[in-house]
Amino acid sequence: KFKPDLIFSVDCPDFSFRVIEKVKKKIKTKAYHFVAPTIWSWRENRALKIKKIIDHIFLLFPFEKYYFDKYNISNSFVGHPYFLNYKNNYNQSNLKGDIITLCPGSRKSELNEMLPILIEVIKKINKDYTFHFPATSQTFDYLNNILKKQKFKFVLSQNEEERSKYIRDSIISVAKSGTISLDICKNMCPLITIYKMTNLNYFLIKPFVKVKFVNIINIIAGKEIIPELIQYDCTADKISSLVLKYLENKNLRLNNVENYSNIISQFANKGTDIKIIKFLQKNL
CATH class of the missing domain: 3.40.50.2000 (Glycogen Phosphorylase B;)
Known part of the structure; x- marks a missing residue:
């Protein structure tokens, strides 16, 4: 009965993608995922499934963009939330x-x-x-x-x-x-x-x-x-x-x-949370 305007999942791709796949079979909605599966490390063919069920994926690291662009998967680099307030101040x-x-x-x-x-x-x-x-x-x-x-x-x-x-x-x-x-x-x-x-x-x-x-x-x-x-x-x-x-x-x-x-410094202090929130608000 509940029909969400969008689905936003974080990490745990095996579980998240199964849920998204089942929901999308029943209702028409958009799915956005944060923390991309490491297709650059192994099982690159997972990108084919991602393309079918995910409307946009948010990336932790800049180099990941190449692999998702390769499969024409909508994506954006938002940085790593663990390094939102990173300071280079070695004692x-x-x-x-x-x-x-x-x-x-x-x-x-x-x-x-x-x-x-x-x-x-x-x-x-x-x-x-x-x-x-x-x-x-x-x-x-x-x-x-x-x-x-x-x-x-x-x-x-x-x-x-x-x-x-x-x-x-x-x-x-x-x-x-x-x-x-x-x-x-x-x-x-x-x-x-x-x-x-x-x-x-x-x-x-x-x-x-x-x-x-x-x-x-x-x-x-x-x-x-x-x-x-x-x-x-x-x-x-x-x-x-x-x-x-x-x-x-x-x-x-x-x-x-x-x-x-x-x-x-390539993926720290990128305003990860704000970027994702603005994207989701824009696409509601």
Whole structure:
């Protein structure tokens, strides 16, 4: 009975598109979607379905426009809402800090794969640092039970405010590719990206992945400005060697932050919310 003038969906494309498809079969309405599926990374053929059911798509990153223009899908770049109030103000006092942020992931499978490697990294660094691990309500006890058996100093952050503070105060960070990487960049901390999955999964997925890098900043830049140690390079020896290299050279850390800040400026502070609201109002 309810006949909406438009449908506005955010992210979760598999679910959102199924709902939109069902609604459009029953009533005539327009559908607008924010946060585009990563057709530039894999399964580009998803664009064909998007074209059938979505009237306009709002893009987080400028490079995405090429892929949706390619399929004549109405789109507009609006920037990333997480960076609405982004300020490039790296605190250089952290160049002599004693906190290192380590992010092994938030899923149990990721923790099982990455946490043992990062514990070995800490042992190889062998310095009097405090190691910060961001945690969620689901991972806090798991991380705490494992880490308290170790002999190094660590702290777990339990909410966004704590996490951001520890990241800002860190001399360097090592993080699994994903949303946490953007969080680290927003808080202006030098970053090394790592990622590893089971060799079987890597073997099965790799042929279908179209991008050279895993960190979105590097994908946008088209080159590795944030170091990546992926799969077979994601070892305790290689990670610790790179971390020590950065700890010993403050210019590497400064350049790391400066380079990724220049990329972030392409999609930060774009008035994302206002742009979307104005578009929707205009098309009611």
